[in-house]
Amino acid sequence: MNTKYIDLINQSFYFPQDEFKLEDKNLQFHDIDLMKLVEDYGTPLKFTYLPQISNNINRAKGWFAKAIKKHKxxxxxxxxxxxxxxxxxxxxxxxxxxxxxxxxxxxxxxxxxxxxxxxxxxxxxxxxxxxxxxxxxxxxxxxxxxxxxxxxxxxxxxxxxxxxxxxxxxxxxxxxxxxxxxxxxxxxxxxxxxxxxxxxxxxxxxxxxxxxxxxxxxxxxxxxxxxxxxxxxxxxxxxxxxxxxxxxxxxxxxxxxxxxxxxxxxxxxxxxxxxxxxxxxxxxxxxxxxxxxxxxxxxxxxxxxxGSFTVGESGGAIYEVLYQKQQNDREKWNMINSSFITTLPDTWAINKRFIMLPINRWNDSYERVLLGGLTCDSDDYYNSEQHMNAIYLPKYNKEKPLYLGFFNTGAYQETIGGFGGLQHCLIPSPKHILIDKDENGKLTTELFSEQQKSEDLLKILGYNE
Structure with a gap:
């Protein structure tokens, strides 16, 4: 029987795609080893893959150059x-x-x-x-x-x-x-x-x-x-x-x-x-x-x-599923270790959808779930993918950590979310990683900002001088 998560994806889409593929049963995005990123920096984290900015700029310039030449x-x-x-x-x-x-x-x-x-x-x-x-x-x-x-x-x-x-x-x-x-x-x-x-x-x-x-x-x-x-x-x-x-x-x-x-x-x-x-x-x-x-x-x-076309597809966010709550006969809530309201505010403000895929455990069986954030706000959730009107993920297992990636999140989310400032329920902003390529085409990573600390938020609020 085709009951694995990879089977679901293969039945639903053409996969792999230009930016997404599996390597050693884990997801890669533009050849970035996402599990290695998790191991090196932990979660939650955000990242920016800088070369994609140049890629999209030059794609558009190429389309216009071709059309201008064609139509004289x-x-x-x-x-x-x-x-x-x-x-x-x-x-x-x-x-x-x-x-x-x-x-x-x-x-x-x-x-x-x-x-x-x-x-x-x-x-x-x-x-x-x-x-x-x-x-x-x-x-x-x-x-x-x-x-x-x-x-x-x-x-x-x-x-x-x-x-x-x-x-x-x-x-x-x-x-x-x-x-x-x-x-x-x-x-x-x-x-x-x-x-x-x-x-x-x-x-x-x-x-x-x-x-x-x-x-x-x-x-x-x-x-x-x-x-x-x-x-x-x-x-x-x-x-x-x-x-x-x-x-x-x-x-x-x-x-x-x-x-x-x-x-x-x-x-x-x-x-x-x-x-x-x-x-x-x-x-x-x-x-x-x-x-x-x-x-x-x-x-x-x-x-x-x-704007979004330039920078949107360079961004991503990775979370860990902390726990699963069975709230009734049909609804299972996978709780992530961050907040959608604060880190992906467009999912809450305008019901925007991003590409969401698990980072690991693609060979495990899957289940239908809802995703919940850490705040006590009833709107801090993510409940459907545009292509299937539901979320399916590898089955929760407290002995086997599950990591989720949201992709093409590079436009507007930091400014709307108030990067470096107060966050709803004082959930800290995650660390942010910059990913680039050196002159030899090798991927490099750099920590752009650490996860917010209690002292950072208390200072803004006036508790720390």
């Missing part, structure tokens, strides 16, 4: 990293190895840009696309960056007051972009994004505030929708509306030469994940070219701002 597209492509997905220096260091640009969303982002610029990781040629709602400190920081010579900083105008606010602090002329307030899918609780300026208002806004303003030059139109880049009627319809605005603007604004289509590439959240990235890039480039030809305007340079 005359514009250039620029890859921007959306820093809010993960602000850590080790992430920026890896991403900036690949001739990319930066998208910022708040005041302190500019401080990071200046730090990286001082180290030579960012130069005046690097585009800094400044999104977000801008007031005082953000405006001041953008102005400082531009006044210090960074002319490739392009603030994206989000509302009607920002041009005046920026003009008061920026010396001389500066480039701007305008963000389109896209219309949301019907299932959303609101009709139009709070970010940017409405489709119908952009041309009047340009005529009233930009056209005769000798201090500003419009270079970029920015387009992004919350649900991301999907092959559905909604996305293509919104892109078409965006292109209509772009071509109408271009006909009266010669300086406009760039279209920023934002981020929104999905990342793998299941072993059954399917998404044709190459097709989507090819069709986007094709649609932009066809629309511009129809309206008889030059094609724009294309910018993207991939």
């Amino acid at each position: 597209y005359k514009g250039k492509y620029s890859y921007c990293y959306c820093t809010k997905s993960s602000h850590f220096k080790h992430v920026l260091n890896e991403a900036l190895k690949n001739d990319i640009h930066i998208e910022t969303s708040s005041a302190f982002d500019i401080d990071i840009v200046e730090k990286m610029k001082a180290e030579g990781k960012i130069t005046d040629k690097t585009y800094v696309i400044s999104n977000g709602f801008k007031r005082e400190q953000y405006v001041t920081n953008i102005a400082r960056l531009i006044n210090n010579g960074h002319k490739n900083c392009i603030p994206i105008i989000d509302n009607y007051e920002e041009i005046d606010l920026l003009s008061q602090e920026i010396n001389g002329k500066f480039n701007i972009g305008i963000r389109i307030a896209s219309e949301e899918e019907p299932k959303f609780e609101f009709y139009t994004s709070r970010l940017g300026i409405g489709y119908k208002n952009i041309l009047p806004f340009y005529r009233n505030q930009v056209k005769d303003n000798k201090k500003v030059k419009l270079k970029m139109l920015h387009f992004f929708i919350n649900t991301g880049i999907r092959d559905n009627a909604y996305y293509w319809n919104e892109l078409s509306k965006c292109l209509k605005v772009y071509t109408s603007l271009k006909q009266i604004c010669p300086s406009l030469d760039s279209l920023n289509i934002g981020g929104g590439f999905p990342i793998k959240n299941s072993l059954a994940f399917e998404y044709d990235y190459e097709y989507m890039v090819d069709e986007i480039v094709n649609q932009i070219k066809l629309f511009c030809e129809q309206e008889e305007v030059p094609v724009p340079n294309i910018f993207t701002e991939f």
Whole structure:
């Protein structure tokens, strides 16, 4: 009978996959010996596999290069990293190895840009696309960056007051972009994004505030929708509306030469994940070219701002099952040695699913379980996988430790979870490991941060001076 966990996986998916395989009955992720990681550092732990950041950047750059060549597209492509997905220096260091640009969303982002610029990781040629709602400190920081010579900083105008606010602090002329307030899918609780300026208002806004303003030059139109880049009627319809605005603007604004289509590439959240990235890039480039030809305007340079796609698939978390609680005839709770609310907050906040697999015991028989975290909050649980609407794991055995891995967790979880700060029920943040490759391709590990101690939390709370 096929009753082992490995049998379940083989019956449900194509396995092994590019990043996942078994070695000596244990799971490996990008050839990382996860059980060795557990033995060396213990659990709970988080890790970042840095080479995957460069891998994904270069995959996307390759897709756009291929589409541009195929369609004889005359514009250039620029890859921007959306820093809010993960602000850590080790992430920026890896991403900036690949001739990319930066998208910022708040005041302190500019401080990071200046730090990286001082180290030579960012130069005046690097585009800094400044999104977000801008007031005082953000405006001041953008102005400082531009006044210090960074002319490739392009603030994206989000509302009607920002041009005046920026003009008061920026010396001389500066480039701007305008963000389109896209219309949301019907299932959303609101009709139009709070970010940017409405489709119908952009041309009047340009005529009233930009056209005769000798201090500003419009270079970029920015387009992004919350649900991301999907092959559905909604996305293509919104892109078409965006292109209509772009071509109408271009006909009266010669300086406009760039279209920023934002981020929104999905990342793998299941072993059954399917998404044709190459097709989507090819069709986007094709649609932009066809629309511009129809309206008889030059094609724009294309910018993207991939955040989760850049860093998401580099991250992982590993926990140990501490104990199993049989709460009724049907429900078995496997209790992990950490908290989902604090370490993977998106599982709690937006019901997000990550790839979840056991690290060891793949040759053991399996059972259906629920996963519970250590906090006393009723919402601290993880109860289903998208591909099977249930969790199946090797059967609990108190004599045989079971370790679980959650993968592709590298975007947003640390910042939303409040890295280094207070955690719900004072459950400590786990240790964090950086995994890289040396010049010979050998995997290396480095401890980035220790697990939080009682003293760290008590100091924040005011108990320790």
